[in-house]
Amino acid sequence: METIKSLETLSQDKNLNLKQVYLDTQIQKVIDILNQELVGLKPVKKRIQEISALLVIDKLRQNLGFTVGNPGLHMSFTGSPGTGKTTVATRMGDILYKLGHSKKGHLLTVTRDDLVGQYIGHTAPKTKEVLKKAMGGLLFIDEAYYLYKPDNERDYGAEAIEILLQVMENQRDDLVIIFAGYKDRMEKFYASNPGLSSRISNHVDFPDYSPEELLIIGKMMLEEQQYEFSPSAEDVFLEYIIKRREQPLFANARSIRNALDRARMRQANRNFDNSGRLLTKADLVTIIEQDITKSSVFSLS
Structure with missing residues (x-):
């Protein structure tokens, strides 16, 4: 007995209309807005298109009853200031919302000061409060490398990172986290946190404008x-x-x-x-x- 439909049968299935599935998501409107908002950045736009394509195919597979795993949507945006990272993150939220991978699609932008406390017992509630506000959407952590200060024994950034790691692993369907900052500093940041690096599937580098x-x-x-x-x-x-x-x-x-x-x-x-x-x-x-x-x-x- 066949466990899946033959290719010939699938080709006749109305649910296999990739173009229609894509149109139904309305993400092309979001991509068009992104192209209007941002000049250049071809490699960035290509990567967003690739992520979108994967999610659309997953949606089509789901319509046909195939198993669809979690695609791993946590991201790293690296590049100089003013290269459009926050704008792309906002549009990524719109895309994920339209594809059903984000319940709200909103973007919450934070820095170290929003996550890390100044005394014992202060960091956990601060970080958890931020995560609560971001749930159902995207959390954009700018200059994320400032979370890690190995030379300061009294720094509580490591506690915030540990909480973020738990959420990234256990609540992947509820929140997408984007770490952002200068490329060289972010590479050192990930090198010092292998658990963090392994949870990020999409590394997107934003080039400087000409x-x-x-x-x-x-x-x-x-x-x-x-x-x-x-x-x-x-x-x-x-x-x-x-x-x-x-x-x-x-x-x-x-x-x-x-x-x-x-x-x-x-x-x-x-x-x-x-x-x-x-x-x-x-x-x-x-x-x-x-x-x-x-x-x-x-x-x-």
């Missing part, structure tokens, strides 16, 4: 606020990006947003100084070359 990608991001940010570059300002802003990337504390899209905020202030001040004349609509919406070249980045070169 200058051209950052220019596109900047133009998108301006458009959201109903501003635009003049043609010459666009060229100068690309030059600004190239110079700024070589300086300390550069944070990709975050640094671009900060730079544009300062450019808008210079534009406002310039218009205010010229308040003796009537302002046009173009005056109010256009960032010109000098709004950018007054940045200290150019004075340092």
Whole structure:
């Protein structure tokens, strides 16, 4: 007696319509939003697509009565600041919710201070309270390597990690945990916690943006606020990006947003100084070359 349907029979089964199953999940809408929100990041988007594909196939297998195991959804996001890690985590929550792998799909973002106490008996209740709020969704732990401080015997980060490990193992259906931070520090963090590393199936590295990608991001940010570059300002802003990337504390899209905020202030001040004349609509919406070249980045070169 056959224990499973033949391939010929399966091909006639309406439940095997992969395209329809995919459409029913509506996750393409989430992926489309992700593509609109984030420039570049092709390897990241590819990995999210792969995870989504696995979950859709699992859903199809489940519809046909096949055994479906827990796919292991805990993740590690590594990369520089401002590369879209939190945005991707939010959209991942939407995808998992639509596929039935998350009851609520919400994202709770925390750091060490939210999990680790300052005295004996303080860490466990803090960590458990955070986990309670995150249940049914995703817990995003930023700069997760700060949880582990082996040189400090009085540090309670190890207690928080132990509680997280228990939840990751025993409540995998109720919570997805994402550890995030700089790649080199995260690698050391996992090396010192083999139990933690073994529970994370998906390691996603977020590359830095290129200058051209950052220019596109900047133009998108301006458009959201109903501003635009003049043609010459666009060229100068690309030059600004190239110079700024070589300086300390550069944070990709975050640094671009900060730079544009300062450019808008210079534009406002310039218009205010010229308040003796009537302002046009173009005056109010256009960032010109000098709004950018007054940045200290150019004075340092």
